Amino acid sequence: MRSSVFLLCVVGLSLTQIQFSxxxxxxxxxxxxxxxxxxxxxxxxxxxSSHADVAGLAMVMVDMIxxxxxxxxxxxxxxxxxxxxxxxxATLRRCAELYDNxxxxxxxxxxxxxxxxxxxxxxxxGANDAANEADSCERAFSGASPITSxxxxxxxxxxxxxxxxxxxx
Amino acid sequence: MSNGFLLFVxxxxxxxxxxxxxxxxxxxxxxxxxxxxxxxxxxxIEWLHLPLAMVADQWYDTxxxxxxxxxxxxxxxxxxxxxxxxxxxxxxxxxxxPADLSDPLLVDWVKYPGNPVLVPPPGIxxxxxxxxxxxxxxxxxxxxxAIGSKVNKTGISLVYNTEDFKKYELIEGVxxxxxxxGMWECVDLYPVSLKEDNGLDTSFNGPGVKHVLKASLDDDKxxxxxxGTYSLxxxxxxxxxxxxxxxxxxxxxxxxxxxSKTFYDQNKQRRILWGWIGETDGExxxxxxxxxxxQSIPRTVVFDKKTGTNILQWPVxxxxxxxxxxxxxxxxxxxxxxxxxxxxxxxxxxxxxAEFEIDKEALxxxxxxxxxxSCGTSGGSAQRGExxxxxxxxxxxxxxxxxxxxxxxxxxxxxxxxxxxxxxxxSRSSLANDVDKRIFGSTVPVIKGEKLSMRILVDHxxxxxxxxxxxxxxxxxxxxxxxxxxxxxxxxxxxxTSASITASIQxxxxxxxxxxxxxxxxxx
Numbered sequence: 001m002r003s004s005v006f007l008l009c010v011v012g013l014s015l016t017q018i019q020f021s022x023x024x025x026x027x028x029x030x031x032x033x034x035x036x037x038x039x040x041x042x043x044x045x046x047x048x049s050s051h052a053d054v055a056g057l058a059m060v061m062v063d064m065i066x067x068x069x070x071x072x073x074x075x076x077x078x079x080x081x082x083x084x085x086x087x088x089x090a091t092l093r094r095c096a097e098l099y100d101n102x103x104x105x106x107x108x109x110x111x112x113x114x115x116x117x118x119x120x121x122x123x124x125x126g127a128n129d130a131a132n133e134a135d136s137c138e139r140a141f142s143g144a145s146p147i148t149s150x151x152x153x154x155x156x157x158x159x160x161x162x163x164x165x166x167x168x169x
Numbered sequence: 170m171s172n173g174f175l176l177f178v179x180x181x182x183x184x185x186x187x188x189x190x191x192x193x194x195x196x197x198x199x200x201x202x203x204x205x206x207x208x209x210x211x212x213x214i215e216w217l218h219l220p221l222a223m224v225a226d227q228w229y230d231t232x233x234x235x236x237x238x239x240x241x242x243x244x245x246x247x248x249x250x251x252x253x254x255x256x257x258x259x260x261x262x263x264x265x266x267p268a269d270l271s272d273p274l275l276v277d278w279v280k281y282p283g284n285p286v287l288v289p290p291p292g293i294x295x296x297x298x299x300x301x302x303x304x305x306x307x308x309x310x311x312x313x314x315a316i317g318s319k320v321n322k323t324g325i326s327l328v329y330n331t332e333d334f335k336k337y338e339l340i341e342g343v344x345x346x347x348x349x350x351g352m353w354e355c356v357d358l359y360p361v362s363l364k365e366d367n368g369l370d371t372s373f374n375g376p377g378v379k380h381v382l383k384a385s386l387d388d389d390k391x392x393x394x395x396x397g398t399y400s401l402x403x404x405x406x407x408x409x410x411x412x413x414x415x416x417x418x419x420x421x422x423x424x425x426x427x428x429s430k431t432f433y434d435q436n437k438q439r440r441i442l443w444g445w446i447g448e449t450d451g452e453x454x455x456x457x458x459x460x461x462x463x464q465s466i467p468r469t470v471v472f473d474k475k476t477g478t479n480i481l482q483w484p485v486x487x488x489x490x491x492x493x494x495x496x497x498x499x500x501x502x503x504x505x506x507x508x509x510x511x512x513x514x515x516x517x518x519x520x521x522x523a524e525f526e527i528d529k530e531a532l533x534x535x536x537x538x539x540x541x542x543s544c545g546t547s548g549g550s551a552q553r554g555e556x557x558x559x560x561x562x563x564x565x566x567x568x569x570x571x572x573x574x575x576x577x578x579x580x581x582x583x584x585x586x587x588x589x590x591x592x593x594x595x596s597r598s599s600l601a602n603d604v605d606k607r608i609f610g611s612t613v614p615v616i617k618g619e620k621l622s623m624r625i626l627v628d629h630x631x632x633x634x635x636x637x638x639x640x641x642x643x644x645x646x647x648x649x650x651x652x653x654x655x656x657x658x659x660x661x662x663x664x665x666t667s668a669s670i671t672a673s674i675q676x677x678x679x680x681x682x683x684x685x686x687x688x689x690x691x692x693x
Contacts, residue, residue, distance in 0.1 A: 097453070098453050101453065101456050102451070102452050102453035102456055105197070105456075106197055106198070106199040106452055106456055107199070107452060109197075109199075109201055110197070110199040110200050110201045113200075113201045113202075113232070113233075114200065114201075116232070116258050117232045117233055117254040117258045117260075117296070118254070118258060118260060118294075118295065118296020118297070119200075119233075119235075119254075119296075120387070121387055121390060122199075122200040122201075125200070125452075126199070126452075129451060129452040129453075132451055132603065133451065133452075133453055136451065136453075136603055139602075169351055169352065169387050169388045
């Protein structure tokens with residue numbers, strides 16, 4: 001009876017140790033990005049992060065950029081359906097193009113392939129470009145953007161991803 | 170250029186043609202899905218597209234047919250070694266050769282059934298093993314190749330020997346290593362003659378020869394070179410000056426220029442350098458254009474006998490075949506703070522040579538500066554000094570809202586010595602706000618008695634500049650919105666506060682070069 005309790009404790013301790021090590025890599029990696037909290041929160045929300053190396057963490061982050069970009073496109077569709085002012089409509093359309101053609105069809109696939117095959121500088125380029133496209137979209141509204149939180153999210157995530165990818169170079 | 174993304178590899182001269190292979194993404198204007206495109210030329214200027222040489226159809230290159238190098242053997246064989254990214258994303262080296270050596274166009278290629286011939290050795294990461302070099306012959310009767318890699322943050326070059334290009338032996342130690350430089354891509358090692366002006370075959374070694382070792386640093390996307398000695402006894406390469414070692418010293422080019430590689434052109438006995446020049450605009454623009462990346466004009470490489478510490482790069486002589494109408498502007502006096510229009514035919518496609526002299530009185534008067542100038546941290550052409558900046562304004566519109574100055578800036582350093590800087594200032598190159606606009610350049614050694622000289626090739630969105638015969642080079646990508654086609658102008662300027670300069674300039678409008686698909690009806 002006593003021995004099995006002892007065993008349980010030992011096993012319990014080991015599990016904590018393992019979790020601590022991978023959480024360490026997340027923390028260690030995120031410390032080297034411009035947004036520690038966003039980085040940790042994003043990585044922790046994905047189960048893959050607990051056993052990923054730095055390249056793996058970068059892939060998790062790129063996947064999140066993809067998800068947020070898709071969400072942004074949905075929001076843009078919704079807004080276009082509410083018959084907005086012509087100027088806003090044109091800008092929304094322009095943003096949809098940036099997110100669809102540039103970010104989702106080019107930047108994300110290019111970054112993922114580069115991370116998978118070990119040519120990280122192209123992933124860094126993809127992530128930086130995604131941030132630039134999001135910023136470019138936001139600027140195009142000249143202060144009256146209806147999708148600021150979306151653009152901000154993609155931009156911030158992209159900059160965190162870029163910083164993680166830099167660690168691979 | 171065909172649509173897609175390109176980055177070149179494996180150049181060589183064979184069967185009367187210059188062959189150029191390139192990493193190509195046929196599906197998108199960004200990196201990915203890499204296969205090998207192929208183009209040929211008789212003169213390095215007019216190109217003909219051939220079918221894709223190799224696609225990613227084997228497990229050992231399904232994730233990318235990446236960079237490679239050709240070795241031409243004396244018995245006529247052509248060996249192509251290239252990096253493949255396997256189905257498990259391991260970087261391996263593969264052997265391929267032409268299907269038919271009697272076809273001067275080398276259209277079809279065969280992959281060696283025993284591939285891969287090299288896999289990452291112990292201690293080297295699966296993803297840090299790429300870009301095999303052209304082979305060179307060694308006194309023991311075997312061939313050697315180098316492959317760049319890294320160990321932690323130390324950039325290294327591994328060396329292998331082989332007799333048949335199928336079986337390799339890792340040579341103990343490394344060719345060279347430099348701490349802190351990170352991954353070495355596209356390593357290149359080649360001899361330069363200390364006395365002659367011709368290039369040397371890659372296997373050449375002996376007295377009167379030095380070896381240039383070059384690496385593309387993944388970390389900062391720049392190509393660095395160092396001149397040194399490659400010992401036939403030890404098999405090590407040692408830099409002439411360890412302060413200017415690979416990755417911490419000189420660069421081939423101080424602008425946008427990467428993944429470059431040389432080859433020995435046995436046709437004209439030249440060593441030719443080619444670089445990849447990426448885009449500096451946003452990828453959404455590249456997607457709209459349908460293409461991204463260009464190749465630099467090929468440059469000859471020779472040892473700089475005057476300084477002994479540099480190589481000189483110069484556009485190949487064949488580029489002159491594109492020259493059309495010429496204009497000369499002799500001994501123009503350009504006073505401090507002035508701009509002079511140069512009436513030219515086509516300011517967007519030009520070859521320009523210019524020589525400058527600073528008035529001697531101003532040179533004598535100049536005081537010491539307590540702050541060290543640097544192109545990158547300066548205010549560009551708008552930052553005035555006593556003896557500079559002065560140079561040319563390229564791709565400028567009439568109101569000069571858009572302009573790309575390429576200039577010299579002379580200053581006396583804290584040590585009392587005159588120093589000359591050569592810079593390109595992109596900060597006002599375009600009104601668009603989604604393009605890079607950097608100021609870059611470097612010092613350029615000027616030998617006593619030399620005039621300050623520059624040569625510039627302008628081609629719409631690309632400017633290649635060469636100072637002091639190619640001692641310092643800067644390649645720049647700019648995307649003007651107004652200074653385009655007929656609206657672009659050329660000026661000479663002097664923004665110094667006290668010195669006058671005398672400029673002698675010659676310009677040529679340039680014809681366009683043709684890049685067409687090869688058709689069997691064409692005469693070879």
